[in-house]
Amino acid sequence: MPTDFASLRAQFDLPDGMIYLDGNSLGPMPRAAAARVAQTITQEWGALLIAGWNKAGWMAQPAAVGDRIARLIGAEAGSVVMGDTLSIKVYQALASALEMVPARRVILSDSGNFPSDLYMAEGLCRTLGPDYVLKAVAPEEVAGAIDHTIAVLMLTEVDYRTGRKHDMAALTGLAHAAGAVTVWDLAHSAGALPVHLAACGADFAVGCTYKYLNSGPGGPAFIYVAPRHQAAVRPALSGWLGHAAPFAFDLDYRPGDGIERMRVGTPPVLQMAALEASLDIWDQADILDVRAKSIELIDRFIAGIEARCPSLSLAAPRDGQQRGSQASFRHPEGYAIMQAIIAQGVIGDFRAPDILRFGFTPLFINEDDVDEAINRITHVMENALWDRPEFKTRARVT
């Protein structure tokens, strides 16, 4: 049965008049979220207290929810577990990946990777020692830079600025042929487009849930470890919930079974409840339908903006298959323009130095929203509404 997008849209609560094209930064609130979290607070925490860890399933939840995420990213059951933040999961995946290629010292990434991934890699290299190196090339030079010196290829599949999408299958194949291991960041992929981790032969993957997966601010991250690697992975962040027997309180660490060893500390039970409310909506969606509709919406948006706002130049790939679920445009006054667009109730965001970014999520955005967004953006551009001092002050970017 095809996905019923009108029904999905009705399960989100969005402010009247707002066209929210920033679900790629923070997804909107499922209507069921507040009640679901309140239930966890009063009926689980309040009523069960410490017994909630077993009786309410909090202890098993990170792997159980991981399996729900696995279905959206083409991963095997038992290969995904929730916890921590994406930055921590990047560190964890990268440390384990490097250990699998002990004779090499180079992490290859690209300048389109999200900065936190690069920063975490930098911190890990510093901890490992002076011969470890992070090498970041331009996105289009990645394939050519994969050689026998590379230990780990670490990439975000979809560029957070332009929406350009790497070819996961091809790059994973090149990395493996060169003897390297892959770490894929799915921040802008999970819930945005079909991902095929198992089919691509990916080794490690990580992602967050507060973007396209709509888990709310601070929702937990996830980590994927290919089943073929799980028994050999020895976590650098060896926390007690990744121990083979956390409640034996051994003095020495023994990694837990399979993906459980990638757990670290106490899982964020309240955030997990909000995520589950969102995944209930995802259970009603077919990611192939979502992808097809997302491409339609973005094609429509790009055509409208290019026709009516010629000073905005397209930064995203024109071919829908080559991009994630966002449209990006460049303009030297991008920051001020985005503030003016937001003032018109179309919420996108700005990414330095000159990118205007608009995310499209068919779960709650439809053709009428796209047309209205084009109208309002055109109104801003035709009347130069952005050319005001109040839109040019960049309070947060220091």
Place this chain on the structure above:
Amino acid sequence: MPTDFASLRAQFDLPDGMIYLDGNSLGPMPRAAAARVAQTITQEWGALLIAGWNKAGWMAQPAAVGDRIARLIGAEAGSVVMGDTLSIKVYQALASALEMVPARRVILSDSGNFPSDLYMAEGLCRTLGPDYVLKAVAPEEVAGAIDHTIAVLMLTEVDYRTGRKHDMAALTGLAHAAGAVTVWDLAHSAGALPVHLAACGADFAVGCTYKYLNSGPGGPAFIYVAPRHQAAVRPALSGWLGHAAPFAFDLDYRPGDGIERMRVGTPPVLQMAALEASLDIWDQADILDVRAKSIELIDRFIAGIEARCPSLSLAAPRDGQQRGSQASFRHPEGYAIMQAIIAQGVIGDFRAPDILRFGFTPLFINEDDVDEAINRITHVMENALWDRPEFKTRARVT
């Protein structure tokens, strides 16, 4: 004005008939928690969406809430920030502490430290290289083991099993005299007793909030860095929210100002809201009153159990000043006995191999609770109610 404990107690919701002596594992639910979190979900996430980061103060919250915690642990304003889990914060503090003593390779801890702290240290040593060593001695041997080989003294102030409390001021002094740096875990201290980080000259401290601080399952951890060290600390977990300018999206990491650099990824906004509901209660308590009453309650409990249950032998220090806010007893059949006690509605917990553990929190436990708990435990012991097969099955300890 003295703390009004009856008023504090009325602000918690506890199941009828339950005497909850496990707040040292998971604190109970403040009555205001569900409404506070629901408000964050609907009025902040739902209504503000991405703008919540600035307009609802989510971005500033980890340091603002850190300041509220600082008051409870004798820390300077601007020295505490929230985020991640305690295990992650241990790793982070330890990595920074080791870097401050580059010529040394030994972490000194004790066998009474919480296992996750030891596991995280083990993982960090493995990442740093084969000459890094974690040395764990018996708790009473710590002072004698501090010498000029020790880089970092890492201890949990209050032993999670016995409740024995280390002398933070004395051990910090010994460590400094030997040229070592200290990392104190306050998991069983924060909200349990007065802590004087600044007065003790502590270097780093970490702690969780879901125990005595009642933030709920998976509540965020905190980290303290002494102001004198902050400018020199270079985080190993160098995430984007610890960057000097997260929204500049630089490719290279530059640590943020002061304690902000110890942030890593996106903070758990929903868990933070629950924590704030609990801190509103803490604002009405004087930690000195809490400590005095906690000692009274535990003295009363120990006297009653020793008088009426002679087969339970005291494992906690008899002197209230030498222990945290818990009473512990030993019995070879401790596991089964605790299950039987729980079946009587007195909730404590068991810690391998033979410890029965009872936490006392004057915020919601009073003298009547203590007396009733003694009665019920005596009933279990006098009638050997624990000697049943269903209480001897240890499903979770494998």
